[in-house]
Amino acid sequence: MPLVTMLPLLMLMDMEASTAAGNHQVPVIVNHFNYGYASGMAPGAGIAVYKAMYSFGGFMSDVVAAVDQAVEDGVDILSLSVGPASVPTGPSAFLNVLEMQLLFATRAGVLVVQAAGNGGPSSTSILSFSPWITSVAASTTDRRYNNSIVLGNGQSFSGSGLSPPTLSEVRFPLAAASDVCKGNTSSALLTVESCQETEPFIRTLVQGKIVICTYTFDFESEAASIATVADTIQKVGAAGFVLTMDPDISSEKIKGATMTLSVPGLILNSMEASTALREYYNSNTLRSRSGRAISFRATAKILDGRQASYNSQDPVVASYSSRGPDVNNALLDTADVLKPNIMAPGSSIWASWSPNSEGDQYIKGQNFALLSGTSMATPHIAGIAALIKQKHPGWSPAAITSAMMTTADVTNGYSSTPILAQQTNQLTPATPFDFGAGLVNPSRAIDPGLIFKATFKHYVLFLCSVPGVDEMSVRRAVGVGCPSKKKAWCSDLNTPSVTISNLVGSRNVIRRVTNVAGVDETYQVIVQEPLGVSVSVRPQVFNIIAKASKHITFVLNATQTTNTYSFGEIVFQGNQNHTVRVPLAVFVSSTLHS
Structure with missing residues (x-):
């Protein structure tokens, strides 16, 4: 079962590949310490790696060529943690050269999984646009690495740094870097306080002390x-x-605060703690008339920061994870497409690392690293998709994405409360623009009950419906013209979500569901209406036999002009224990019919 991992930088290749399809129960050993055991999402999957980017960045032509080669090689899943730096110019972001190449990959049966971007928590910061792509948001996890420094006066300050402790229970003298360096040092452009060079330090003074950098x-x-x-x-x-x-x-x-350290060390990411430590140091340091330190009476010890703690804290949408709504063009006109699509763990993820990598100076020489970003969430989804593909080899990319989206969690397993999202200095209930359909649930995604299918011709019809895009632009981009002159909406695309960026009066939205459960099932449709919208469903109760498909009509009527997005959901509750969730995102522009 081929699985391709393609990454923006050479340094990320090992990390993404190991997260998606790394071997089972591999010891994570860094600086001679075992941090535990790691496994990829789909350890049995085959991996093909295509280099398209470099430490300086890269060119779109190289990325397109890599995707083209991967498709030719017969891969099933493409994990893509690369995208444009901003919304592409032109009539539509969906017609960008990379988006088109990924559409052709989808037509060839390749599921494309792409990082949503790390521009959160700002809205419309998404950098993965098209409905044929599975765009991934990132969540936090309940694993934490904390370290502490305990001062001689009993004060203790928490910080970060996966480091060993200072020896035994002994408290060592504290010394500011400037107090144990040569007074007349002029070290190129670097200050001695940054502790970057050995030459300024006076060895007899610094040895055996904890240095304040x-x-x-x-x-x-x-x-x-x-x-x-x-x-x-x-x-x-x-x-x-x-x-x-x-x-x-x-x-x-402070950047790089979660890196592994070979010596006892602590990073204080708090100005309050930094100030208090320096006040303690200064009040316990004797100085000569000239200001030179002559007696270091401040002491401290650093604890072991390599032990993870698990606090059963519910996952939340990470602050850096890019947010919707999706955009159609560089003018940031919003689109009838839900982005991101799904969320997976992306914060403080252990994965393999090339010790020869020049890509990140913090981790050079290591075999494993701990990083965060939607790039780390993406291979989780790619690996889970590989498991679904193994179970259902005939499923299309749209079917696999549908299975993950309709079975995702919107409430927490620990507390059964709604999943929250990190905003600027606060937590708020997560919306579909924060986490798509929710946090992926692999065990339920294997058996979703119903799926929503879409093919290449449906995506072409979608492009023909995009405001500002004419038939000639579509023909140039995909090689075929629009299938009909009949007016269509982008929201007509058969996706497991409904997004309407401009509801005027009312709109009928038709979805076609297919029973993949292997048994006949009866479903009841339950609606949670968005603010300002009434939603009716036909039929509200239906029976669907195994392998059969059925059309469902949603009628959305504007009842109140909101001039902002409001959210709801449509839930298909089956009598064979299948629950199929479809998120709703609607912007009511007017209650009057156009």
Whole structure:
């Protein structure tokens, strides 16, 4: 069962491939410490890797060529964590050259899974546009890595850093980097506080101490790295380090704070904690008249930060995960397409890493790394899709996506409360523009009951319905013209969601469901109406025999002008324990018929 993983950078290839189809129960060993055991989503899947991007970025032509080669090689699933930097120009984002290449891949039977982007929590930040693509949002998990530094006065500050502890229970002297360096040091462009070079340090002063380093502008310009801090501390013989925030760049979080460390180390991502630590240090450091430190009486110990804690905390939509609504063009006109489609874990994900990679200075030389992003959520969906494809080899890409979407979770397993989304400094109930149909549920996706099918000709009809796109543009893009002159809406595409970006009066939406359960089943349709919309369904109760299909009509009537999106859902409840959810997203522009 071929599975292709194609990535934006060489450094991500191992990570994506191992997440989607890595071997079962592989020990995750970094800096001689075993962090546990990892398995890919589909350990038995075959992997084909196509290099199309480089550390500097890449060219669309190379990506298109890689997709074309993958299709020619007969892959089943394409995991794609690359996309445009912004919404493409032209009559429609759906006609962009990459979108068209992915449409042709879909026509060849290849399921395309693409990262939604890391532009959240801003709305319309999605960078995966087309309905033939499965766009993936990212959630947090309940696994946390926390570390602490305990001061001699009993104060304790939490931070990050997957590091070993300082030796035994001994508290070591604290020393600011500038107090254990040569006074007349002029080190190129780097400040001694950033702890990037060994030469400025006075070995007899620094050895056996925990060094207070500072996250200076050197880090913001990428002239410095936390990995180099750890390397410097090890070479000069210090007991460890604590990296504090600089008041001059206090608004910036410290980058790379979840990296693994070979020496005791802690990253304080709090200005309050950084200030309190320095106040303790300064009040316990004796200085000469010239200001030189002559006695280091402040002490501390760093605890073990390599042990994960699991707090049974419900997953939430990660703040960085790009949000809908989907857009049709560079003018950000919204489209009748739900994006993202589905959500999977994307924060603090362990996966394999090439030790020869030059792509990320924080993790160079390691065999595993811990990273976050929709790029890490995407291979989860690709691997789950491979499992579904193995179970149902005849299913089309649309059928596999439908199975994952209609069975996704919108409530939490721990608390049975609605899934939340991280916004700026707050949590709010997640909407379909945050997580699509919800958090993927692999066990239910294998047996969804009903699926929504769509083929190449349906996607062509969709393109012919896009506002601002004429038939000639469609013909140039896909090689065929529009199938009919009959007026159609983009919302007519047979997807497991309904999005209407401009509801004026009323609209009939028809969906065709297919019974894949293997048994006859009777369904009752339950509607949760969006604000400002009344929804009626025909038929409201129906029986569907195995392998048969049935048309369902949704009639959406505008009852209140909202001038914003409101959300609801249509649930098909079967008597054979199948529950099929279809999210609704509607923007009511007017209650008057056009």
